[in-house]
Amino acid sequence: MTAPGKAGRLGAALLDAAKAMLVAFGLFVVMVGLRTDVSSSGALLLRTRWMDVALLCAAVFVLRLAMALWVRPRLPAAGSALLGTGLTRAGLLFGPALLAVALVLPFIPGIGRYELDLGILVLTYVMLGWGLNIVVGLAGLLDLGYVAFYAVGAYSYALLAQYFGLSFWICLPLAGILAAFWGVLLGFPVLRLRGDYLAIVTLAFGEIIRIVLLNWVSLTGGPNGISGIPRPTFFGLPFSMSGGPGTFAGFFGLEPSPSHRVIFLYYLILGLALLTNWVAIRIRRQPIGRAWEALREDEIACRALGINITNTKLTAFALGAMFAGFAGAFFATRQAFISPESFTFIESAIILAIVVLGGLGSQIGIAVAAIVMIGGFELFRDLDEYRMLVFGAAMVVIMVARPRGLVGSRAPSVLLGERRRIDASLVGEGRG
Amino acid sequence: MSGATEEAGSEILRVEGLTMRFGGLLAVDAVDFAVQRGSITALIGPNGAGKTTVFNCITGFYRPTGGRIRLRRADGSVAELQRLKDHSIARAGVARTFQNIRLFAGMTVLENLLIAQHLKLQKATGFGIGAMLGLSGYKAAEAEAIAKAVDWLRATNLLDRADDAAGALPYGAQRRLEIARAMCTGPALLCLDEPAAGLNPRESDDLAKLLAAIRDGTATASAPTSVLLIEHDMGIVMRISDQVVVLDHGRKIAEGPPATVRSDRHVIAAYLGEEEEA
Numbered sequence: 001m002t003a004p005g006k007a008g009r010l011g012a013a014l015l016d017a018a019k020a021m022l023v024a025f026g027l028f029v030v031m032v033g034l035r036t037d038v039s040s041s042g043a044l045l046l047r048t049r050w051m052d053v054a055l056l057c058a059a060v061f062v063l064r065l066a067m068a069l070w071v072r073p074r075l076p077a078a079g080s081a082l083l084g085t086g087l088t089r090a091g092l093l094f095g096p097a098l099l100a101v102a103l104v105l106p107f108i109p110g111i112g113r114y115e116l117d118l119g120i121l122v123l124t125y126v127m128l129g130w131g132l133n134i135v136v137g138l139a140g141l142l143d144l145g146y147v148a149f150y151a152v153g154a155y156s157y158a159l160l161a162q163y164f165g166l167s168f169w170i171c172l173p174l175a176g177i178l179a180a181f182w183g184v185l186l187g188f189p190v191l192r193l194r195g196d197y198l199a200i201v202t203l204a205f206g207e208i209i210r211i212v213l214l215n216w217v218s219l220t221g222g223p224n225g226i227s228g229i230p231r232p233t234f235f236g237l238p239f240s241m242s243g244g245p246g247t248f249a250g251f252f253g254l255e256p257s258p259s260h261r262v263i264f265l266y267y268l269i270l271g272l273a274l275l276t277n278w279v280a281i282r283i284r285r286q287p288i289g290r291a292w293e294a295l296r297e298d299e300i301a302c303r304a305l306g307i308n309i310t311n312t313k314l315t316a317f318a319l320g321a322m323f324a325g326f327a328g329a330f331f332a333t334r335q336a337f338i339s340p341e342s343f344t345f346i347e348s349a350i351i352l353a354i355v356v357l358g359g360l361g362s363q364i365g366i367a368v369a370a371i372v373m374i375g376g377f378e379l380f381r382d383l384d385e386y387r388m389l390v391f392g393a394a395m396v397v398i399m400v401a402r403p404r405g406l407v408g409s410r411a412p413s414v415l416l417g418e419r420r421r422i423d424a425s426l427v428g429e430g431r432g
Numbered sequence: 433m434s435g436a437t438e439e440a441g442s443e444i445l446r447v448e449g450l451t452m453r454f455g456g457l458l459a460v461d462a463v464d465f466a467v468q469r470g471s472i473t474a475l476i477g478p479n480g481a482g483k484t485t486v487f488n489c490i491t492g493f494y495r496p497t498g499g500r501i502r503l504r505r506a507d508g509s510v511a512e513l514q515r516l517k518d519h520s521i522a523r524a525g526v527a528r529t530f531q532n533i534r535l536f537a538g539m540t541v542l543e544n545l546l547i548a549q550h551l552k553l554q555k556a557t558g559f560g561i562g563a564m565l566g567l568s569g570y571k572a573a574e575a576e577a578i579a580k581a582v583d584w585l586r587a588t589n590l591l592d593r594a595d596d597a598a599g600a601l602p603y604g605a606q607r608r609l610e611i612a613r614a615m616c617t618g619p620a621l622l623c624l625d626e627p628a629a630g631l632n633p634r635e636s637d638d639l640a641k642l643l644a645a646i647r648d649g650t651a652t653a654s655a656p657t658s659v660l661l662i663e664h665d666m667g668i669v670m671r672i673s674d675q676v677v678v679l680d681h682g683r684k685i686a687e688g689p690p691a692t693v694r695s696d697r698h699v700i701a702a703y704l705g706e707e708e709e710a
Contacts, residue, residue: 287546287554288554290546303493303518304493304522304534304614305617306617307519309519412543412595413543415542422540422600423600428537
């Protein structure tokens with residue numbers, strides 16, 4: 001370094017240290033320099049400790065100067081690299097840690113009925129988010145009527161159980177298949193549309209399903225909904241408070257407790273959510289998953305490569321709808337009562353917000369977003385109507401700070417050598 | 433040359449009476465030409481001559497108003513391209529690149545090349561369920577696809593960028609990647625829309641060598657591939673094409689080897705303007 005540069009740096013460092021000392025003096029002169037004491041006669045008296053203030057200010061000056069001259073020049077490179085690797089390592093551990101907490105949650109002391117119910121609710125939205133992520137995050141199709149498939153799943157289970165007496169375990173796959181069927185049925189005419197037009201039509205579809213459910217009173221009970229939906233059994237063993245030999249508690253020789261069913265429901269939705277996650281992760285590494293992402297990136301290039309756009313979009317739509325159907329069947333069996341009230345547009349909006357907030361295409365981001373959105377909403381219950389305000393403000397802040405969601409980089413599906421970062425700004429958002 | 437006198441088997445593509453009308457505008461008017469197997473054919477002409485329209489008809493992005501486009505594959509089967517949808521044309525063996533590069537920008541270079549081999553890979557997955565459970569021969573198929581991709585990355589000098597996002601590559605590399613992606617579909621005919629646009633002289637040189645190697649089948653282990661290109665860079669056109677087709681105002685005005693076309697009166701008139709007639 002040249003002499004003037006060095007002198008300039010010294011000057012700047014001295015000035016910086018002097019400023020820091022001034023701030024320290026301002027603080028310490030009242031906090032340390034003046035002290036009230038009780039004298040032996042009982043009266044208050046002011047004691048001054050100017051010496052201590054001088055020592056403190058000198059220490060601040062010396063330390064600040066040392067930092068500016070020796071520590072800071074080496075800090076930026078080493079500091080950010082350290083922070084970077086630390087964050088990556090924490091990121092790698094974060095997913096498994098979250099999963100571990102989810103797995104043991106019902107047995108953590110202090111977790112009661114309320115917390116478990118909240119956990120079930122959050123996991124339902126995690127699952128819906130992961131399902132919608134296939135459609136919006138991977139294939140880039142903006143679907144504003146996702147709740148329609150959730151409703152199809154819920155009503156499928158409720159009606160099949162009511163009219164044919166089928167058990168939950170038979171109805172679960174049927175609900176998924178029926179929802180996927182409706183996904184394809186809706187998909188055929190509308191997938192020619194692109195971007196905003198697709199969003200509007202899916203939005204309308206969501207409303208149509210809800211209005212049909214509301215008005216087809218003879219089948220669905222209309223606004224009264226369907227009640228008395230059979231609760232799930234533990235592979236044939238009902239959760240009954242009687243504790244008889246044919247019940248869950250009786251079979252395993254446990255004290256009958258209402259928490260058994262809640263814990264079972266919790267693990268059921270955890271399993272379903274993990275299934276969704278597993279399928280989504282596996283399918284991303286397969287030709288069809290890559291084709292979805294390619295579709296999001298550039299539809300015309302896909303056509304030039306011989307990829308059948310319509311079929312590819314339909315599979316994404318059907319798969320996304322199927323997971324919504326599973327979640328719907330679970331919802332019905334948990335609530336034991338469903339009505340069209342539960343399937344309004346706001347549900348679609350919340351699920352979409354979770355996907356967008358989490359970072360399009362990112363599994364862990366969506367899980368965190370669901371916890372924050374649903375859990376946070378519960379947390380701020382005491383704020384009453386203000387929580388909407390808090391909530392909206394939080395979303396605005398996140399979208400300004402991280403416009404591509406919490407997890408803003410894309411993980412490649414296949415590697416030749418070592419992984420390099422793909423910045424989110426390169427990744428398409430999908431207009432198809 | 434004239435297509436009629438050539439033996440039919442040596443032609444890979446024959447365009448007959450191709451007409452494309454956009455409302456009242458006749459963009460392409462009864463154009464005939466042929467692409468010989470194992471040749472590089474250039475389609476040239478002034479701006480607005482209808483080159484890209486012809487191109488889009490061949491690659492299925494437009495459906496022609498009239499005429500026939502026949503692709504004769506190596507096994508002798510003939511595909512009538514004017515009847516096919518775009519993705520079926522790609523399946524029939526016509527690959528293309530775009531004037532304004534269309535890569536999957538957020539995906540890695542390797543992923544781009546694997547998507548090009550989607551059909552073959554998808555077949556190997558057994559409707560996705562086999563591969564999902566890790567049962568089928570999908571792993572072998574994927575390894576094969578990656579090997580093919582690596583071959584093309586080597587041929588286009590992109591191997592060290594395989595795991596980078598395609599959108600992060602420099603412009604010239606993106607052009608080469610688009611060609612590699614088109615070749616990974618295993619086409620019989622490669623259609624390039626202005627591949628040299630925006631390249632510097634050295635990159636253009638490399639491109640010329642690459643195209644010649646693709647024609648001769650020496651770029652990788654794959655078979656020789658015929659090339660049809662639109663190009664404005666006359667240096668490249670004259671150097672590498674075996675045949676040149678000149679369009680002007682939607683009509684073919686000349687066809688032949690580069691040397692012949694260069695001295696053709698109509699071509700000079702179309703490019704430089706006609707002398708005023710006395």
